Amino acid sequence: MSPYFSKTLDRDTVFPRVWAGFAIALLIATWPLWFPTIAANEYPAIPLAPFVIKPAIAELPWLLDGISLWTFAAMGSTICGHTTSTRSRISWFCVVAGLLASFAVDQHRLQPWAYQLAIYAIMFATLNKRWLRRLIIPAAASVYIYSALGKFDFQFAHTVGQEFWNVAARPLGRVAETLDDSMRARFALLFPAAELAAGIGLLFRRTRRGAGILVMGMHASLIVLLGPWGLDHSLGVLVWNLALMFQTYWWMVRSVGDSVVRSSVDSSSDASTPLPMATAMVLALMLIAPIGERWGLWDHWLSWSLYSPHTSRVDMQVHASAIAKLDETTAGYFDADDDGDGWSSFAMSRWSLEQRLVPVYPQARYQLAMAIAMADRHHWDTDIRVRVESVSDRWTGRRVETMAVGIDAIGRLRRPFWLLGSK
Template structure:
């Protein structure tokens, strides 16, 4: 069956993206609802006054729009006339509504700015609003930017010294090779090769002559990463594995020669007419293209602190600022029993226990912790209020402590650490951030 290749790519991409988005939403549904399992930190402080029903409404819109896009895309693919599209205006509306409802969810809780959801929201907007000759090239550029910025975020000492080594250890452990007696320098050199590979893939996919080699290199990279973080390796949460599977399908649809070798069903006269006539853009198409270009360039601001780490595609990078939450050993027993397993034992000659909020997030919400220090500070404030609410104790003996670690130096990996004792000092730190760092009311039971 001969189909217009760009339109075929667009339809299959929509089906794939809607399907994987539904799967990931189902795995992390607690994150998107007004839950009380984990603190929620709105993007703006006044949002806390709005009713939780808005969360349910926006989540329902996200699910319904994805189902609609999946059904309509399948229906378009099965039509006898390949040029016919099922309810194109309704698909456009679904793409816009999914983005708007996703943004509303993020406004209520910054934790929901998961990188896969951010990618799907922008990707579906491209595929539903723009016509195939404009949508596919822009979508390709969007994917290349993810590889490029992901590689760029790993070009620092902190990745080579920490997460890069962990990925290398997880990879070799998955294939049955022990790294116990390997030197740190050897693991560091292996870790340094990861961003180099991503850079080569990004540039290779950009040029037509090297595209197929880079495509299979990208597939191999995702399979390798799945080994490293899968059950045989670091055993990370399943959502990351599913997202990597999506990337494999996405890259094959976007860059494989099979789609370029398809013959267009458009009449020759119509093709010539479209090539000679100047391109016309509607107001919505111009707005979408402008938004996507902003998303493509905004990650350049990440080193300045004016754009967040995950929307900048800082995936498995560790140079961002962060906080470490500590509580008094006696205060540990005032926490709910469900939270106590995520509190470490104190170090020798110390009474302070570290609260592993990243493990708490994975266990209760099925989603990794949002990496910004602003959000992590909000989580620490919510825990601190719960700890000091019933037993405020002596002001000279605070029951909660926070270590604020600045972004790591690119060349040395060193951080500047500031210490804050007691809830009053920790809450005062929230004034240093441009966006909100105060949590919604959190009744920790």
Template structure:
């Protein structure tokens, strides 16, 4: 078996296994649930039967499971090239992507970065020749590091999430930051995106790949410490995704003598693999190539507002615009019991309580809140409709308010904040967005 074939099978095994694991961990997100508002990508989708969610989830689980078997069985049997069931693997990779796209159309919350990465990765690894798939996957992973680092290069990250990550990291190893100044924590936070950029640059060049790989693994370990049970205690899906990244980086960037030798030199195993490999149809390869290159280049449009933050790998970034949901203190008892624990007490001399929607999402779905403002607006409208159905008087006495916080200034971290009170005012904000902000009616999700 050639080293490229072995590398490809290990990559597919890793990707399919973690896809199944994370789909299982967040299964509530992929079903027609009523625990949390579902915001379709287009308004007309709400008229479609919610049972399609079960179909897309079944397809994703089945295709990922089949690809895992297609990779594990030959590895256990040490079966040489060519790959078994090449055409079936192509079909599985394509079906996983199509099912994922359909599921996102039914709920934007499902545009989780790990699923987006897995859908493209499975298509790439099943549709291209091993050498081309591995090279392009390397470039794709490096682009994730680059965009993730650039999204954190602003004052907002240094002042907020960056400091929290620094505090979580040091507390996980028993070092208290209680008496550290904000300036000290800010300088530490500023090193995070710089380190990520250096890792990306190091992985790109072959001569610096080995130390960059060590740094990348260290970076993921530090992040796991910061957000793990001993640090900020975030949800387990992030920890699982970081474990996936460590294994993926080892498989992609660890020195491979066979792959690093000049292209003109080929051993007998490679020549035999090429002789036995099935004929490739150029059209089949062009489609995944185009999709992956679009995924690599499209994040460049994120600063313009025409591309979402998570598909642009704005991971743990805090600069994006957002919606803060607040309800009247008297309306708290009318909320679902599952939401009430995530409502803060009102500030002094105020009757408005902040709703921690991000914590509600983690508790109910096991997934973080989608950071796009239009989605968060849709969640606010969904909560407002819950209150309206419980108390028609809410139309006269508003019980819901939002603070629409614009994107933070890159240098100062300041935001422009607008306030809207009452469901009627909040509903009118939907006209600002091209894509849908209205939640799927609960009755159709039963």
């Protein structure tokens, strides 16, 4: 076996390339989000700093697609270059630049997998093998730990957790239907309990392999639960689960002796290289910031609040007189006026899934900005109202609701859009 070929089989070298491949697959699976001009949909881009970036987007609409093309090309370059080479590091820095610019021009692009890719890209660009191997595992484990903690919640136990349980219990026939609500909620909490145990297990060498096998089983189960044969979620969700399965196998399950790898890495010439300060700060932010999610200090998705319905949200409602003036396609996204008060809710989540192939960004800040963008586009004034719902209480599921009628009142609810975590 040639020396170069043996190096390409090193997990520190192969993983970034394969991860870039999965990222390209995710970009393709969610392409209307990244190439809106080509997709020609009417879904607005909501920048993080609208007063600075929005005018640029209006003048240069191709900027949204151009940044994505840059990121796409940079990830392709990482697959072709050697991970330890200067060329590859430059390519990963280009990926970081492209992703940060993408997030700035449209908050919707802060998909959980894209955020994780940005963190990993920084690691691939700045860390040697020793530091990458040491830090990739806690970075990966934090996703499962925070995701599980977010699901120990009244809303999950009585909504999404119930859906998971219903699909998982199908092979058992009507057994799930015979349980009372309290017992069904307890069974629903088995999902985050297993996820939390697996996430913690990944942190320790003795339990890492077993926890990794459990994590791979969890992702396989999610693919079954969320696939077209189950809850029929978007393709991007399934691809990301496959990527995380690969990650778990590569770093936690693959049959490579930890002591052998550690000795070979630690004895290398880069064993004494210090951890770059900027990278350490980014990783610290990733690992610590999710603690503030419930208080609105960090975004839900960036806190790995996945499949957890406790997130803040906005119900945008428009009067029937304004809906009657819309084109048939846009009007079709409004729900029926069941209570007969003349106001109908806009199905923002369905609009996002159909127009961009991804769920709507689960943050009241973003959805409020969406309502304002729609009002500006269609010149609504008193024809629009919103109900802003806070993060639900972990124990009771209750939310604090704020109503605003008219564009002026809605505008007063806005917080600076560039502050992540604004409720």
